[in-house]
Amino acid sequence: MSWYHPGMYDPARDVGCFWDDEAPPLGAGIDLGPVGDDTCDVAIIGGGYTGLSCALHLARDFDIDVRLLEAGPLGWGASGRNGGFCTYPPSGLGPGELIARYGEAETKRFIASQVEAVDLVRNLARDENIDLQPQGDGTLHVAHHPAMFAALEHERDLLNGMFGIPARLMSRAEIAEAEYDSTEQFGALLNPVGFGLQPLRFARGLAAAAARAGAKLHGSSPVTHREKVDGWHLLATPSGTLRARRIVIATNGFTRDDVHPGLARSLMPVMSNIVVTRPLTEAELAAQNWRTERPCANTRRLLFYYRMLPGNRFLFGARGDLTGRPEDGAKMRRFMERRLGEVFPGWRHVETTHNWRGFVCMTRRLTPSIGRMDDDGSIWFALAYHGDGVSAAPWSGRLLAQLIGGKAELSDIPAPMRGAPPPIPVPALRRWYLRGALGYYRLQDK
Numbered sequence: 226m227s228w229y230h231p232g233m234y235d236p237a238r239d240v241g242c243f244w245d246d247e248a249p250p251l252g253a254g255i256d257l258g259p260v261g262d263d264t265c266d267v268a269i270i271g272g273g274y275t276g277l278s279c280a281l282h283l284a285r286d287f288d289i290d291v292r293l294l295e296a297g298p299l300g301w302g303a304s305g306r307n308g309g310f311c312t313y314p315p316s317g318l319g320p321g322e323l324i325a326r327y328g329e330a331e332t333k334r335f336i337a338s339q340v341e342a343v344d345l346v347r348n349l350a351r352d353e354n355i356d357l358q359p360q361g362d363g364t365l366h367v368a369h370h371p372a373m374f375a376a377l378e379h380e381r382d383l384l385n386g387m388f389g390i391p392a393r394l395m396s397r398a399e400i401a402e403a404e405y406d407s408t409e410q411f412g413a414l415l416n417p418v419g420f421g422l423q424p425l426r427f428a429r430g431l432a433a434a435a436a437r438a439g440a441k442l443h444g445s446s447p448v449t450h451r452e453k454v455d456g457w458h459l460l461a462t463p464s465g466t467l468r469a470r471r472i473v474i475a476t477n478g479f480t481r482d483d484v485h486p487g488l489a490r491s492l493m494p495v496m497s498n499i500v501v502t503r504p505l506t507e508a509e510l511a512a513q514n515w516r517t518e519r520p521c522a523n524t525r526r527l528l529f530y531y532r533m534l535p536g537n538r539f540l541f542g543a544r545g546d547l548t549g550r551p552e553d554g555a556k557m558r559r560f561m562e563r564r565l566g567e568v569f570p571g572w573r574h575v576e577t578t579h580n581w582r583g584f585v586c587m588t589r590r591l592t593p594s595i596g597r598m599d600d601d602g603s604i605w606f607a608l609a610y611h612g613d614g615v616s617a618a619p620w621s622g623r624l625l626a627q628l629i630g631g632k633a634e635l636s637d638i639p640a641p642m643r644g645a646p647p648p649i650p651v652p653a654l655r656r657w658y659l660r661g662a663l664g665y666y667r668l669q670d671k
């Protein structure tokens with residue numbers, strides 16, 4: 226059950242993503258295509274970073290017989306079309322709120338695990354020879370209003386003091402001179418952890434690594450129904466049924482009711498949208514004094530995120546649109562083009578060449594969910610990275626592999642991420658809850 230337009234889930238529809246034009250194709254023999262009738266130990270549903278990393282680590286580190294089923298081509302979901310911000314932490318809660326809910330020790334463990342997650346992406350790229358097109362050392366959290374600079378000071382103090390991360394504040398003038406200028410730039414926090422990457426290259430690189438390690442990866446294999454008979458999960462797809470002893474649900478924002486309705490209805494898929502411009506000229510870059518490769522996000526609740534890509538195309542992203550209908554997508558594109566011109570007036574006339582969108586995934590507790598179903602220990606899951614899954618998802622996929630392989634225990638999952646998401650009361654009203662939240666955030670941003 227989903228309230229979004231069915232086209233959002235249709236792999237036959239052109240996503241319009243810039244990364245598709247740029248990334249080398251997946252090599253031959255990696256995507257084995259539609260699955261037939263088959264049997265395996267572990268079946269993974271979802272071929273994004275979570276599923277692919279889990280498949281890689283299960284096959285490579287534990288020699289487990291693993292199949293992965295993906296509805297579209299491998300990396301079709303958010304993993305192949307995100308903004309490429311390899312940043313942290315994957316949470317809708319700030320450090321103060323995390324500490325209030327989970328205590329200092331577990332919050333520290335959570336943050337440390339997510340700094341490790343950023344390193345894991347770099348290490349995977351090195352070990353598996355993935356050309357990520359890395360860009361920028363560190364990320365900028367930019368005050369969109371003078372009043373927000375104080376919030377950044379507080380964030381700096383927490384990062385420096387409690388988490389030992391040497392983040393540093395830069396004034397409005399310093400940013401304007403060394404990084405870029407804009408109408409919504411009032412100083413920023415430079416966080417040294419994080420960088421930008423080409424997301425589809427990363428997804429395809431992970432797929433190639435998993436296949437090399439012996440995982441069998443099947444694109445064009447949507448699971449339309451699951452049942453359990455005599456201790457086996459039967460995963461029905463249009464081309465055959467896969468029998469598996471254990472399953473991993475790695476479907477994040479694209480989760481629907483087919484596999485586990487209870488889990489699906491505890492999730493809140495939220496739309497994230499991106500536009501990319503044509504290459505900017507040197508004069509246009511100078512108009513905003515653009516000098517940085519660092520990924521930037523501002524302090525709005527409904528945030529803008531932006532970065533300059535290789536070849537001087539500008540990527541600009543925003544959350545919004547509650548329907549997924551093509552006409553609302555077109556409206557969202559016009560809104561983003563207008564806002565891009567307001568925030569960067571020197572580029573008001575610059576046309577965008579690409580626009581696409583997809584789902585990020587949230588839950589009521591505003592942190593990711595990793596673990597095993599209480600009522601069936603053979604069902605594992607990792608999802609809900611709250612829009613920050615480029616590093617969190619591969620890290621979670623690896624942790625699932627370690628849990629399944631017996632090298633980790635549930636207590637190794639930091640408390641903010643441990644266990645299934647709490648149910649959402651009256652799931653049929655999720656669209657209206659989201660509408661309320663977006664309206665509230667819009668007011669706060671004003």
Ligand SMILES: Cc1cc2nc3c(=O)[nH]c(=O)nc-3n(C[C@H](O)[C@H](O)[C@H](O)COP(=O)(O)OP(=O)(O)OC[C@H]3O[C@@H](n4cnc5c(N)ncnc54)[C@H](O)[C@@H]3O)c2cc1C
Nearest residue numbers: 271273274275296302303304307308310448583613614615
């Ligand atoms: C536009 C956009 C921009 C983003 N920008 C960033 C960013 O800059 N930085 C960041 O950290 N995060 C970003 N994110 C979020 C990030 O991309 C995700 O958190 C991450 O990719 C999640 O990976 P995943 O493997 O868990 O899920 P996904 O990559 O979404 O993969 C889930 C897969 O499951 C498949 N699936 C679903 N149901 C079934 C089924 N029944 N049978 C078979 N397959 C199924 C889907 O087809 C999909 O491919 C962005 C997301 C979007 C949409």
